[in-house]
Amino acid sequence: MKTPIIEGSRAESGATSKAHYKRVLLKLSGESLRGPEEFGLHSETLISIAREIKDVHELGVEIAVVVGGGNIFRGTRQKSLGIERATGDYMGMLATVINALALQDALEKQHCYTRLMSAIEMHQVAEPFIRRRATRHLEKGRIVILAAGTGNPYFSTDTAAALRAVELKAHAILKATRVDGIYDADPEKVPTARMFENIDYLEVIQRGLQVMDTTAISLCMDNKLPIVVFNLNVAGNIRRVVMGEKVGSTVGL
Numbered sequence: 001m002k003t004p005i006i007e008g009s010r011a012e013s014g015a016t017s018k019a020h021y022k023r024v025l026l027k028l029s030g031e032s033l034r035g036p037e038e039f040g041l042h043s044e045t046l047i048s049i050a051r052e053i054k055d056v057h058e059l060g061v062e063i064a065v066v067v068g069g070g071n072i073f074r075g076t077r078q079k080s081l082g083i084e085r086a087t088g089d090y091m092g093m094l095a096t097v098i099n100a101l102a103l104q105d106a107l108e109k110q111h112c113y114t115r116l117m118s119a120i121e122m123h124q125v126a127e128p129f130i131r132r133r134a135t136r137h138l139e140k141g142r143i144v145i146l147a148a149g150t151g152n153p154y155f156s157t158d159t160a161a162a163l164r165a166v167e168l169k170a171h172a173i174l175k176a177t178r179v180d181g182i183y184d185a186d187p188e189k190v191p192t193a194r195m196f197e198n199i200d201y202l203e204v205i206q207r208g209l210q211v212m213d214t215t216a217i218s219l220c221m222d223n224k225l226p227i228v229v230f231n232l233n234v235a236g237n238i239r240r241v242v243m244g245e246k247v248g249s250t251v252g253l
Helices: 014-018 043-057 075-081 085-109 131-139 157-167 201-207 214-222 237-242
Strands: 023-028 062-067 114-118 143-147 172-177 227-231 249-251
Touching: 023 043, 023 157, 043 062, 043 085, 043 237, 062 085, 062 131, 062 157, 085 114, 085 143, 114 131, 131 143, 131 157, 157 172, 157 214, 172 237, 201 214, 227 237
Parallel strands: 023 062, 023 172, 062 143, 114 143, 172 227
Antiparallel strands: 227 249
16 A cells, blocks of 8 residues: 655655655656647546656655646747747746646646646746745645746746756656657657667757757756656656666766
8 A cells, every 4th residue: 555645744665765866857748748639638648647746756756847838839839820939938838837737636636735836926826936935845745836937938848847957956857758768860750760778968969869958958967967758658657767767768977
């Protein structure tokens, strides 16, 4: 029987001490929430992701989650709509808040304690992001969902994930994708693409690999923060990564 997380306490189990990462930041793209749909949210996918997060949380691991908004609106699409870049980016940030609310609801239905924090103040639906408060939420065993990117245009949610991970002193960024890791070519288009088990930050930048944007990679490199890229569609992968199993690709020194 699993040990439940009680708000204000830390889980006590043998698995807690064995976890390779005690505090992680999970980066979820908006596309990961749409499941088989072309856009929007998919209920069964949300429930599945919430269960995966709960499973890891019950190990006593502290979890912060940054969500994207690409399933609703991506700021980089604004050119085709004739929308000015900064305006499009703010629209994308608001899309992440919708996704964050949906994830919060799914997690709370799994009886997880959560806090939603937004980089854009909207007191009716979320707390403003304050680093010390977010850290305290994590220490109290709450899952912290971070929305609205950095709150500034011209920055991606990947950069937001790197920034928040550094601010919250996370031990790793867990970058959830729909492929098994980092490849030297698009594995969905090139069957012979080779996957890297380990790769350093500079090589990711020099090769132009689509892991995270250059700003995010540079921030992680400066702070020696590892990035684990893995397939979210394989059940149990988040737990495997947290427990230190060889899953996906790791970006580090």
